[in-house]
Amino acid sequence: xxxxxxxxxxxxxxxxxxxxxxxxxxxxxxxxxxxxxxxxxxxxxxxxxxxxxxxxxxxxxxxxxxxxxxxxxxxxxxxxxxxxxxxxxxxxxxxxxxxxxxxxxxxxxxxxxxxxxxxxxxxxxxxxxxxxxxxxxxxxxxxxxxxxxxxxxxxxxxxxxxxxxxxxxxxxxxxxxxxxxxxxxxxxxxxxxxxxxxxxxxxxxxxxxxxxxxxxxxxxxxxxxxxxxxxxxxxxxxxxxxxxxxxxxxxxxxxxxxxxxxx
Amino acid sequence: xxxxxxxxxxxxxxxxxxxxxxxxxxxxxxxxxxxxxxxxxxxxxxxxxxxxxxxxxxxxxxxxxxxxxxxxxxxxxxxxxxxxxxxxxxxxxxxxxxxxxxxxxxxxxxxxxxxxxxxxxxxxxxxxxxxxxxxxxxxxxxxxxxxxxxxxxxxxxxxxxxxxxxxxxxxxxxxxxxxxxxxxxxxxxxxxxxxxxxxxxxxxxxxxxxxxxxxxxxxxxxxxxxxxxxxxxxxxxxxxxxxxxxxxxxxxxxxxxxxxxxxxxxxxxxxxxxxxxxxxxxxxxxxxxxxxxxxxxxxxxxxxxxxxxxxxxxxxxxxxxxxxxxxxxx
Numbered sequence: 001x002x003x004x005x006x007x008x009x010x011x012x013x014x015x016x017x018x019x020x021x022x023x024x025x026x027x028x029x030x031x032x033x034x035x036x037x038x039x040x041x042x043x044x045x046x047x048x049x050x051x052x053x054x055x056x057x058x059x060x061x062x063x064x065x066x067x068x069x070x071x072x073x074x075x076x077x078x079x080x081x082x083x084x085x086x087x088x089x090x091x092x093x094x095x096x097x098x099x100x101x102x103x104x105x106x107x108x109x110x111x112x113x114x115x116x117x118x119x120x121x122x123x124x125x126x127x128x129x130x131x132x133x134x135x136x137x138x139x140x141x142x143x144x145x146x147x148x149x150x151x152x153x154x155x156x157x158x159x160x161x162x163x164x165x166x167x168x169x170x171x172x173x174x175x176x177x178x179x180x181x182x183x184x185x186x187x188x189x190x191x192x193x194x195x196x197x198x199x200x201x202x203x204x205x206x207x208x209x210x211x212x213x214x215x216x217x218x219x220x221x222x223x224x225x226x227x228x229x230x231x232x233x234x235x236x237x238x239x240x241x242x243x244x245x246x247x248x249x250x251x252x253x254x255x256x257x258x259x260x261x262x263x
Numbered sequence: 264x265x266x267x268x269x270x271x272x273x274x275x276x277x278x279x280x281x282x283x284x285x286x287x288x289x290x291x292x293x294x295x296x297x298x299x300x301x302x303x304x305x306x307x308x309x310x311x312x313x314x315x316x317x318x319x320x321x322x323x324x325x326x327x328x329x330x331x332x333x334x335x336x337x338x339x340x341x342x343x344x345x346x347x348x349x350x351x352x353x354x355x356x357x358x359x360x361x362x363x364x365x366x367x368x369x370x371x372x373x374x375x376x377x378x379x380x381x382x383x384x385x386x387x388x389x390x391x392x393x394x395x396x397x398x399x400x401x402x403x404x405x406x407x408x409x410x411x412x413x414x415x416x417x418x419x420x421x422x423x424x425x426x427x428x429x430x431x432x433x434x435x436x437x438x439x440x441x442x443x444x445x446x447x448x449x450x451x452x453x454x455x456x457x458x459x460x461x462x463x464x465x466x467x468x469x470x471x472x473x474x475x476x477x478x479x480x481x482x483x484x485x486x487x488x489x490x491x492x493x494x495x496x497x498x499x500x501x502x503x504x505x506x507x508x509x510x511x512x513x514x515x516x517x518x519x520x521x522x523x524x525x526x527x528x529x530x531x532x533x534x535x536x537x538x539x540x541x542x543x544x545x546x547x548x549x550x551x552x553x554x555x556x557x558x559x560x561x562x563x564x565x566x567x568x569x570x571x572x573x574x575x576x577x578x579x580x581x582x583x584x585x586x587x588x589x590x591x592x593x
Contacts, residue, residue: 011401013402013521013540013541014540015401015404016404016540017401017404017405019405026401026405037522038522094378095369095372095379095381096372096373096376096377096378096379099369099373121401121402121521122400122401123400124381124382124398124399124400124401124402125381125382126365126369126381126382127368127369127372127379127381128369129369130337130366130367130368130369130370130373131369131370131372131373133370134369134370134373134374135373139337139338139452139453140337140370141337141453142362142365142366143362143366157456161362161516162362162458163275163361163362163467163469163470164460164461164467165458165459165460165461166458166459167455167457167458167459168455168456168457168458168459169453169454169455169456170453170454170456171452171453171454172452175452181515181522181523182515222378222412222413223372223376223377223378223379223411223412223413223414224378224379224380224396224409224410224411224412225409225410225411225412226407226408226409227395227407227408227409227410228407228408229400229405229406229407230397230405230406230407230408231405231406232399232403232404232405232406232547235552235566235568236568238552238554238564238566238567238568238569238570239568239569239570240564240569240570240571240572241569241570241571245573245577245578245581246581248571248573248578249571249578249581249582249584249585250585252553252569252571252582252585253582253585253586253589255569256530256551256553256569257589260530260551260568260569262473262529262530262550262551263473263497263530263586263589263590
């Protein structure tokens with residue numbers, strides 16, 4: 001079975017985010033970039049399918065030159081080859097145009113299923129998987145925590161997380177799935193894996209190779225436009241409630257009732 | 264000419280979810296500014312009895328009743344909604360950033376080739392009549408404001424419990440219109456085999472008004488009993504930090520944080536939680552934050568409105584008693 005994994009490189013979740021003074025974006029100096037944590041679940045699941053069923057795990061990403069590092073991570077984990085959409089024209093892409101660009105590349109591949117992370121932890125949009133499915137005219141299931149392929153490889157049975165519980169869903173393949181935490185524990189790349197990854201394919205796709213007009217990619221083709229970045233609302237400084245345990249507890253209860261009015 | 268603000272009415276356990284009324288309240292303000300109508304759209308099976316409540320808020324309520332819509336499926340809901348949006352061409356379409364809303368909204372936006380802002384915490388109409396959506400990025404470490412240069416309707420999914428729900432205009436009664444959907448069950452590409460509800464039929468973290476949460480300082484799964492007792496008294500839901508979940512003390516469904524759930528309660532009591540950036544990402548929108556931690560340098564105290572620097576095992580039982588006293592006084 002061939003599994004396509006859509007992956008995004010994002011700032012590490014420990015990053016302290018600073019907004020540029022003109023509000024046009026964030027300060028990108030000194031940021032450590034990693035594979036999006038939810039995409040790691042997708043890569044891991046693709047590798048498990050490959051181990052069980054045979055076939056290839058193919059990574060696809062849209063990003064600047066440094067995204068190659070994240071692709072190498074996936075290749076080191078065990079993915080077979082990768083495709084890297086990289087062109088200045090692709091910058092500033094919203095969810096719609098990202099999905100459109102990925103779809104343009106993916107439709108030329110032969111695959112049985114597509115795995116994406118549920119969201120990227122930079123923009124937290126949680127859109128690309130579903131939009132990609134629409135553009136490829138495939139069904140999708142979001143937030144999967146378990147994936148089983150049928151014996152005839154034509155169907156998948158998944159579990160997904162919903163409010164207050166889980167759903168078990170069956171869908172014909174090919175289909176797109178977005179991966180939620182709990183699906184698996186991603187493996188670390190081994191040293192032999194890292195060495196092998198250096199020789200695996202990272203196929204570059206620029207605007208010309210993608211085959212879409214310039215006004216249908218990147219910021220030019222996007223349907224939403226970021227006007228500005230702003231700091232999170234600041235909270236007024238809090239107060240430490242002092243005193244012996246009983247006194248402090250009594251004071252706190254009183255504050256929550258009378259001052260905060262939440263009890 | 265695109266006109267109208269449409270709001271998706273989400274049903275859960277036979278009732279309309281609160282987020283719907285939050286959206287209708289905000290929708291009413293925006294409709295006023297634009298001089299356009301406010302419409303609620305309701306899908307389901309046997310949901311006629313819910314239309315009256317929506318008509319208290321909206322100018323028109325479109326309602327679709329079909330057995331194929333009894334259980335949410337992407338294809339069922341996305342198809343019906345897309346067809347209605349294509350037919351009526353509203354300016355704006357809003358839904359909750361719930362599991363359901365987040366599932367279908369990108370599908371609809373792609374089908375209609377229009378813009379979508381997800382998990383918004385603020386919506387407004389700019390001077391040019393175009394919607395502006397404010398939403399968190401980098402797990403809430405920054406916010407962006409977005410607008411919609413192309414594509415209609417302008418779509419947004421909105422984080423529950425952030426926008427204000429106002430009381431409806433008592434004199435208002437919108438018109439209620441039944442729409443025939445004619446869904447072919449064979450066109451639904453996913454089959455829901457089973458729905459399993461979590462053991463306790465308690466309030467989900469994402470809808471809880473009060474949350475009591477435990478972290479590494481809880482030291483073990485059995486100690487969460489102390490938080491459960493407090494939660495019982497103040498009618499809270501119990502949450503956990505990633506440390507507690509990764510240690511196997513609590514279920515992943517209880518996790519609050521960047522890779523867990525984003526919660527927006529009125530009161531969040533963090534017990535033995537240090538306050539890592541990723542945890543703050545999940546509970547930073549809480550209206551009031553209380554931190555109980557014996558480490559005075561714990562970062563959580565930077566975010567908390569009230570803090571007690573003390574061993575949580577000494578404080579929590581006493582706090583539980585004090586709340587019991589307060590609440591029995593009435």
